[in-house]
Amino acid sequence: MNKNLKVLVVDDSSTMLRIISNILQRLNITDIILAEDGVIGLEKYYEYKPHLILSDRNMPNMNGLDLVKKIRTTDKDTPIVMITTEGGKSEVIAALKAGANNYIVKPFTPQVLKEKLQIILGM
Numbered sequence: 314m315n316k317n318l319k320v321l322v323v324d325d326s327s328t329m330l331r332i333i334s335n336i337l338q339r340l341n342i343t344d345i346i347l348a349e350d351g352v353i354g355l356e357k358y359y360e361y362k363p364h365l366i367l368s369d370r371n372m373p374n375m376n377g378l379d380l381v382k383k384i385r386t387t388d389k390d391t392p393i394v395m396i397t398t399e400g401g402k403s404e405v406i407a408a409l410k411a412g413a414n415n416y417i418v419k420p421f422t423p424q425v426l427k428e429k430l431q432i433i434l435g436m
Contacts, residue, residue: 318434319344321363323354323380324396325372329419333367333396336423340430351375355383363391365434370397370408378411385412392433396421 320342322333330347337345346361348354352374358366366384370377381393392415395408400418408416415429 317344318342318365319346319361319363321346321348321354321357321361321366322368323348323351323366323372323377324369325350326369329369329396333426336426339423340427351377351380354380358384365430366391366393367396368393370395370399370404378407381408381411381413394429394433 320337322330322337322345324330324333327349330349334345334347346357346363348357350372351368354366354368355375368377368380375383377395377397381395384391384393389412393413394415394417395413396417396419397404397408398419405416414433417425417429
């Protein structure tokens with residue numbers, strides 16, 4: 314993976330933030346920005362202009378769907394992957410309609426995350 318890739322990870326679970334960060338680091342992605350909810354995620358998005366966003370769906374203050382919608386009002390291009398425990402068809406459709414590029418259902422393996430990133434980033 315591209316070492317120069319800047320990735321914003323948004324999740325209210327400190328455990329998930331750590332797990333995702335560890336997977337990204339194993340993929341040689343070291344520029345990782347962490348946010349513990351959608352409000353902070355949006356602030357860090359504007360501050361750091363990441364190349365990729367990985368966001369949980371269910372979070373306090375601002376959920377992942379609202380975060381995607383707010384980002385998509387000004388940015389149609391930055392890839393966004395929704396990560397959630399809800400894998401039903403309606404949840405997937407809602408995330409894609411909001412502007413997410415892909416969807417990962419928890420729990421997931423490092424291989425699943427790697428494959429999604431390869432698809433989204435064209436690697």
